[in-house]
Amino acid sequence: MTNTHxxxxxVAAIFTNNILLSNFLGMCSFLACSKQLDTAVGLGSAVTFVxxxxxxxxxxxxxxLLVPLKSEHLAFIVFIAVIAAFVQFVEMFVERFSPKLYHAxxxxxxxxxxxxxxxxxxxxxxNRSYTFIQSAGFGLGAGLGWALAIVLxxxxxxxxxxxxxxxxFAGVAITMVVTGIMAMAFMGFAGMVSIQ
Amino acid sequence: xxxxxxxxxxxxLFTVLGGVLVIAERFLVNYGECTVDINESERVLKVxxxxxxxxxxxxxxxxxxxxxxxxxxxxxxxxxxLSGGGPVLPxxxxxxxxxxxxxxxxxxxxxxxxxxVKTKIPEELLNVKLFSASVKSTRxxxxxxxxxxxxxxxxxxxxxxxxxxxxIEAPSPEGPVFRAYSISSPFYEDDSVELNVxxxxxxxxxxxxHGLNVGDPVRFTGPYGEFRLSEEEDAxxxxxxxxxxxxxxxxxxxxxxxxWPDRSCWLFFGCRTTADVFYLDEYNELARKHPNFHVVYxxxxxxxxxDPWNGETGFIHLSVDKHLEPDRKRQAFLCGPPPMIEAVTDxxxxxxxxxxxxxxxxx
Numbered sequence: 001m002t003n004t005h006x007x008x009x010x011v012a013a014i015f016t017n018n019i020l021l022s023n024f025l026g027m028c029s030f031l032a033c034s035k036q037l038d039t040a041v042g043l044g045s046a047v048t049f050v051x052x053x054x055x056x057x058x059x060x061x062x063x064x065l066l067v068p069l070k071s072e073h074l075a076f077i078v079f080i081a082v083i084a085a086f087v088q089f090v091e092m093f094v095e096r097f098s099p100k101l102y103h104a105x106x107x108x109x110x111x112x113x114x115x116x117x118x119x120x121x122x123x124x125x126x127n128r129s130y131t132f133i134q135s136a137g138f139g140l141g142a143g144l145g146w147a148l149a150i151v152l153x154x155x156x157x158x159x160x161x162x163x164x165x166x167x168x169f170a171g172v173a174i175t176m177v178v179t180g181i182m183a184m185a186f187m188g189f190a191g192m193v194s195i196q
Numbered sequence: 197x198x199x200x201x202x203x204x205x206x207x208x209l210f211t212v213l214g215g216v217l218v219i220a221e222r223f224l225v226n227y228g229e230c231t232v233d234i235n236e237s238e239r240v241l242k243v244x245x246x247x248x249x250x251x252x253x254x255x256x257x258x259x260x261x262x263x264x265x266x267x268x269x270x271x272x273x274x275x276x277x278l279s280g281g282g283p284v285l286p287x288x289x290x291x292x293x294x295x296x297x298x299x300x301x302x303x304x305x306x307x308x309x310x311x312x313v314k315t316k317i318p319e320e321l322l323n324v325k326l327f328s329a330s331v332k333s334t335r336x337x338x339x340x341x342x343x344x345x346x347x348x349x350x351x352x353x354x355x356x357x358x359x360x361x362x363x364i365e366a367p368s369p370e371g372p373v374f375r376a377y378s379i380s381s382p383f384y385e386d387d388s389v390e391l392n393v394x395x396x397x398x399x400x401x402x403x404x405x406h407g408l409n410v411g412d413p414v415r416f417t418g419p420y421g422e423f424r425l426s427e428e429e430d431a432x433x434x435x436x437x438x439x440x441x442x443x444x445x446x447x448x449x450x451x452x453x454x455x456w457p458d459r460s461c462w463l464f465f466g467c468r469t470t471a472d473v474f475y476l477d478e479y480n481e482l483a484r485k486h487p488n489f490h491v492v493y494x495x496x497x498x499x500x501x502x503d504p505w506n507g508e509t510g511f512i513h514l515s516v517d518k519h520l521e522p523d524r525k526r527q528a529f530l531c532g533p534p535p536m537i538e539a540v541t542d543x544x545x546x547x548x549x550x551x552x553x554x555x556x557x558x559x
Contacts, residue, residue, distance in 0.1 A: 085213035
């Protein structure tokens with residue numbers, strides 16, 4: 001993994017290995033916050049920001065603190081704590097500078113803490129033994145990929161309001177079906193670049 | 197050693213994270229002192245930034261009505277914020293009409309003071325006072341409704357329009373909350389305030405009020421409310437209540453007959469069974485003195501009544517429909533559960549009442 005170029009990792013994390021569409025991580029807020037395009041853009045950018053920053057922070061803590069002290073088994077609890085603290089910080093920041101976005105995101109801003117895609121990105125980074133630069137690129141790419149997916153589905157859902165969805169499928173069910181189709185469409189990117 | 201290192205790592209890490217957050221909070225959540233300008237500099241308040249407009253005004257003894265205690269779930273604390281309120285928040289939009297949004301009406305409990313704010317507050321709300329009082333008497337009028345009378349101490353008298361309400365301060369585990377109750381005593385008894393309180397299991401306000409004993413101190417703000425009794429004597433007054441929606445009606449009716457002994461007035465009151473009937477004797481007595489006063493009580497579940505009943509039965513809007521002739525100059529006051537209000541409003545509209553002559557309290 002050490003010789004993959006960072007740009008390839010960014011592109012791959014967005015398209016071929018989209019954290020949402022290929023790993024199906026972070027589905028909760030994906031389904032709940034994708035009714036409105038502007039909320040989706042807001043949440044997507046918040047997740048991108050948090051994911052990039054926490055991947056970098058977690059890389060530093062993992063490789064420069066936990067590995068030298070031979071305490072890699074603490075990775076889960078440490079990663080979660082770092083993510084939680086960082087989300088608190090983002091929450092204060094967003095409330096100060098964009099109260100409208102703060103209230104639009106509502107409970108989902110603090111819920112980014114337990115968004116599994118964020119923890120997933122940090123764990124993938126360890127599993128795939130990325131370098132520092134690669135980790136930063138992966139965090140950014142995975143975040144952008146997640147944001148792309150939620151923005152796309154929000155756009156589709158806004159149009160879907162006007163379509164005649166069979167009643168048993170209305171709401172979350174049709175969204176999951178559409179997500180599945182979208183994941184298949186993204187498989188068209190497979191083979192372009194690949195990270196594992 | 198294998199145990200100590202993880203503990204030290206975690207403790208150190210959490211301390212650092214906590215420290216960073218505390219520092220961030222100091223810089224990000226600090227707005228300094230801001231001013232709140234009311235009605236074009238009629239009053240200018242200096243307040244601590246970061247709190248909500250509702251609590252800032254409350255501290256300066258301006259009591260905006262609010263039933264939920266600032267949680268944004270009652271929609272009562274509407275005031276006009278001309279500048280400094282920021283964008284309308286998604287938590288407010290369910291309570292604001294499009295017209296209100298255009299004329300910059302906001303919920304005071306959702307507007308956080310981040311900069312200098314200019315507001316417009318109706319003169320009437322600036323006159324709302326905080327009363328300290330004590331319980332003068334309590335009486336069970338039905339199995340779950342209590343009549344509670346407060347003697348006012350400071351200020352010693354209240355000036356109210358019939359149908360207005362007060363907000364009782366009730367203690368709760370999360371600090372004091374306010375609950376709205378209509379005043380049931382007429383305007384001429386200005387040294388006291390009487391309420392009809394139905395006990396709601398688990399309800400903060402009613403549990404508190406039902407637990408009060410004679411002599412206990414209470415605090416409330418008021419009077420609030422849009423009910424505005426027509427001063428024209430030839431306008432007939434229609435009062436329709438259901439469940440425990442009696443207090444404003446009692447106030448209106450006794451106030452009317454103090455001022456206009458011959459004015460025409462109807463009271464329709466819907467209950468489930470005879471166990472829920474109250475004040476009927478008082479009204480029959482009043483009707484004997486004032487022949488233009490008509491009382492109709494109707495039971496919706498007469499078969500479950502503990503006592504015999506030979507009055508009307510059925511839902512109350514049917515009685516309203518039966519007794520009122522169409523197209524007369526009227527004013528109507530409704531108080532009760534939302535389905536009742538809707539049904540009665542439909543009937544009254546058919547009888548030729550305009551929307552602006554129908555006042556209601558939903559609960």
